[in-house]
Amino acid sequence: MTDTPAAAPPSDPKPSSDTPAEAVKTADKQDAAIADFGIDTTSRSTGQALRDYVDRVRGGELGSLPALAGLIVLVIVFAVASDTFLTMNNLSNLLAQAAGITIIAMGLVFVLLLGEIDLSAGTASGVAASVMALHLVKAGNLQGGMGDTVYYAFIVGGVLAIGVAVWQRIWLGAALSAVAVLLLLSGVPANPWVEMLLAICVGSVIGCLTGVLISKVGIPSFVVTLALFLAWGGVILKLIGDGGTLSISNDPVLFGVANNNLNILGSWILFLIFAGGYAAVVLSRHAGRVRRGLVAQPTVLIMAKVGAVVVLGAAATYLLTLNRSPNPDRITIEGVPYVVPIVLVLLVIGTFVLDRTKYGRHIYAVGGSAEAARRAGINVPKIRMSVFVIASTVSAVGAIVYSSKVGSVDPNAGGGNTLLFAVGAAVIGGTSLFGGKGRLSNAIIGGFVITIVSNGLGLIGAPAAVVSIVTGAVLLLAASVDALSRRRAKATGH
């Protein structure tokens, strides 16, 4: 790497006198350099690419490898320990259980990418869930349901959120907050779709307020979100009432989000859209890169990756379309659960934003070095605020899913372990708490690990104490892997 360019002796210290000769020499050198690059960068053999990958892993760039390994170990352990773990009924139930935490974790990845933390995402999602359920139960009369003080406080908060979002030119946050205020003021009658929209918009309002406190007022995110974690917990209690519960299980749409399935045809269409779309995007991009002579993975590896996704997707779809009811004669349960397309859509949108847009690139840049990003002309406070808007908005989607799973919203919604499990999911999947490193798919893998631990231990009859201790140990393990791989990466210069 440090070889002195052999063919380029130091240019004459005073070249201004003999420019023509110098120009010819420079041109020659340029041709040579272009050739060098062409050979070095674009055509790696499959073996070379695999060796490079092994080198990177040994150098400390583990990605989601430890989480995948952990996932496989957990599946094997519980498959042996419990008869019911590997039944399709339990596995599809696992998908619905994991979805809530996974979705919140996906939002948190944006915050973690900046090296920040959002401790309030859990209770913020609880507020969104409570408003949603209250709107349904009170048939759209939020003013009556909340009481005047709380109702006007919500409207003031919403208007404030619009203001700060417009000020920082975060248009999506401003638009969603405006919708929240409109829905609060309009008193539209209960409608499950309106309620879900309201929940998402309330999440956005909360995110705008959190974000502005952190990026413009300059309070550390840990402190702001710790305070808001407590405050939102109080708001939920105020909305629902001590010991109360708001049931949403008699609304077929809201209850169906996490408990119903696509029909057989829909399941296969879903497979075709996502697997086909994935294959088309990956292959066309690869072909384009090869054609234009850019850095590209070996074609064999790309084909293997696409093939694996298509085959696994087809297998999972097939298994989920079989009747998995414990009493197959009386009830039929079949099809891919709705939570699967919900998570996949969020994954696709989020990954697109992070990998293909300038905004996503700037998130990684701020997470890597805020100073370098600032000098490059990136509006660091705006980026910092916007990720909190994303985290809270997405966590409201998570709230819809987990409330639907339970069928009700109680004062503990989003409290307890929700947030910590979500952060845990992101970190276990390989998102770094130090910022700059992480992907949305990390959150999905991590979400599965966390859910499998509690699901599997529940099946073999382990008490709650053991579940908590094991989950804690898994998280600790993941954080250690992150820290150690960072150290190794520093030591090896990767």
Added chain:
Amino acid sequence: MTEPILELRGINKSFGPVHVLHDVDLVVRPGEVTALVGDNGAGKSTVVKCIAGIHGIDSGEVLFNGEPVHINGPSEAAALGIEVVYQDLALCDNLDIVQNMFLGRERGNYGLLDESDMEQAARETLASLSVRTVKSVRTLVASLSGGQRQTVAIAKAVLWNSKVVLLDEPTAALGVAQTRQVLDLVRRLADQGLGVVLISHNMNDVFEVADTISTLYLGRMVAQLPTKDLTNTQVVELITAGRSGDIGLAKPEVATV
């Protein structure tokens, strides 16, 4: 002699009561490397920051391409074609070379990224600078050596069709082979017709690549002379005492004021 691309005339700059720059003149010509030397605290970095628009100037004139200009911020300097490579480089470790070179100025429509275009442009720029030490333009900056990072930072500055590049101590932290690479690169920048300002403490570097040596002494520009008219000893005397024989400050008394 070519017309100067950048010229400072009688620049004064104070930070509160501290008068840092006294009537500083500086001429940067295209196709030449102008070394800016001086002891610690002589005002080298302040001159660079005034040119880059980070500090405003109290009095004096800045001419760019012969036209007087007022540079009110880093973005205005960049718009003119003035790029600064700072000592701490300002690169993101978690991004690759292409991503760093285009940071904040990504190409593409509707907020999307045009990776192919950026990768090709980055490779062409690196190739035009005869950079051959980097294995792939998609290498993460975290895994580059100090010299390679310096190369990326300089190439980043060149990418924007800049006309003047200011380099703050580019070889300070580098080994022998890497210094060699960076000095070659500095020379090539000038050969491509850019005006290059090189701040350095290393006399060997300065004498190797610079066409003109400008010496600052206690905030005054004491001499700006072609390298071929100067010796190493003379420059050291200019740096430490402000005068050397007939060049530099006129009388010894002036220097002690």
